Amino acid sequence: MIKKFELRNFKCHEGNNYFLLPGLTIVSGTNNSGKSSLLQSIFLLTQSKTRTYPFLAINDELNLGRFSDVLNKNQPNSETLEFAFAYDKSLLLNFGVEELYVNLIYGNPGNFKELNIPNFDNPVLTGIEFVLTRTDGDTEVINLEIVDKKTKNIVYKIEGESDLGYCKVNGIIPEPIIYRDIDENERIICSPSLDKIRDLLKLVNTDNIKYIKAFRVDNxxxxxxxxxxxxxxxxxxxxxxxxxxxxxxxxxxxxxxxxxxxxxxxxxxxxxxxxxxxxxxxxxxxxxxxxxxxxxxxxxxxxxxxxxxxxxxxxxxxxxxxxxxKREEMILIENPEVHLHPKLQSLFVDLCIFILENNRKIVIETHSEHIINRLRFKIKENPSLLEKINILFFGKSKTSDIVYTDIEISKEGRLSHWPKDFFDQTYKDLLGLID
Incomplete structure (x- = not known):
């Protein structure tokens, strides 16, 4: 579904943050370092909705509060949240597209001069950038920006190679009708490129990106x-x-x-x-x-x-x-190890690899060293897994900034380096027993 993901100014993730999602991604790290925020932000791609205006529904499923609660605390309320992603090539080939990059920009609903936004909780979609590369190598850029004027409908100015004018947006999907002016005169149909983009955006939903929280019910x-x-x-x-x-x-x-x-x-x-x-x-x-x-x-x-x-x-x-x-789906899982015996935590990795080999993607947040070690062992057994697996480690710098590291694994299952606090407590405690 998605091969790379970027987020900007979401919760503790300040500035631009870039993550590769090759197949099975393990997200580990210290507490309060942005791990759950990464999974939440990916799931939020499915939560773009329209009720009078396009917005990000941060409370329908995740209960994240107001715009100011999800904007990075170091940023003024005039700043924007951004979520960007690129599709897997295997999915794009069905549409005759080589690459598609999508950047979604959300702003504070209280920052508009003329638009009357009735709900001040949810971030408002203020702009979208599309970069489409065709199979012949040609690239087309299409930009949308919300029009901050009193109009009968909220519209976006659209600028592209073949699409120029104004359009409405449903969720994150531009409507196929483009108008000459903001009064919605002289309608034309969007270009074939934008139509392909629209079809691909329709796949960004809860049927294809699924999420399960750490606190699972027992009834x-x-x-x-x-x-x-x-x-x-x-x-x-x-x-x-x-x-x-x-x-x-x-x-x-x-x-x-x-x-x-x-x-x-x-x-x-x-x-x-x-x-x-x-x-x-x-x-x-x-x-x-x-x-x-x-x-x-x-x-x-x-x-x-x-x-x-x-x-x-x-x-x-x-x-x-x-x-x-289903194939091409992305599954986001928080702390699968909760209440599981270490052996079962390890065997869970075997299940994940089975899912991976059947063309699904998984992102797992975990504090389990048993999951990490089993993954290393499975890579040693089958080094071809390396290109489909990555481990991200999140922590905080001395100034409390979020830092993350992509930890490389060798074909022998060895880690390229061992960051401070990366599952090192057991080793430290054993050394203490030896002394």
């Missing part, structure tokens, strides 16, 4: 109307499991003679992660009510989630989210 009884949305806290896991159970999923299993169902892939990974003695099912209790049962395959007893270890309830939403995903 999955409630259902809802969406087919495959497990909820940011995993609250609809039981329903999604139940509805997907017999459906074909887009994964490749060893020795599979035909495309596998969700249930087959799910059981396969339950055995690897939890052992041969577990059988997990979701049953329908009533309309929009579901229950997960865990069976001991030896005694044949069924147990509810509150009768087994808490770690299972924390693992199930992640497992369900990953195994109901």
């Amino acid at each position: 999955f009884t409630e259902g809802h109307k969406s087919f495959d949305d497990i909820g940011l806290s995993g609250e609809y896991t039981a329903e999604v499991m139940h509805k997907y159970w017999d459906k074909i999923v887009d994964f490749t299993l060893e020795d599979a003679q035909e495309p596998p169902t969700f249930s087959r892939v799910f059981d396969y990974w339950v055995k690897i992660l939890l052992g041969e003695n577990y059988r997990i099912r979701s049953t329908s209790l009533d309309k929009d009510k579901f229950k997960i049962l865990i069976q001991d395959t030896i005694t044949k007893y069924d147990y509810s989630l509150n009768q087994v270890g808490f770690g299972i309830s924390q693992l199930l939403p992640i497992l369900t989210l990953l195994l109901t995903s």
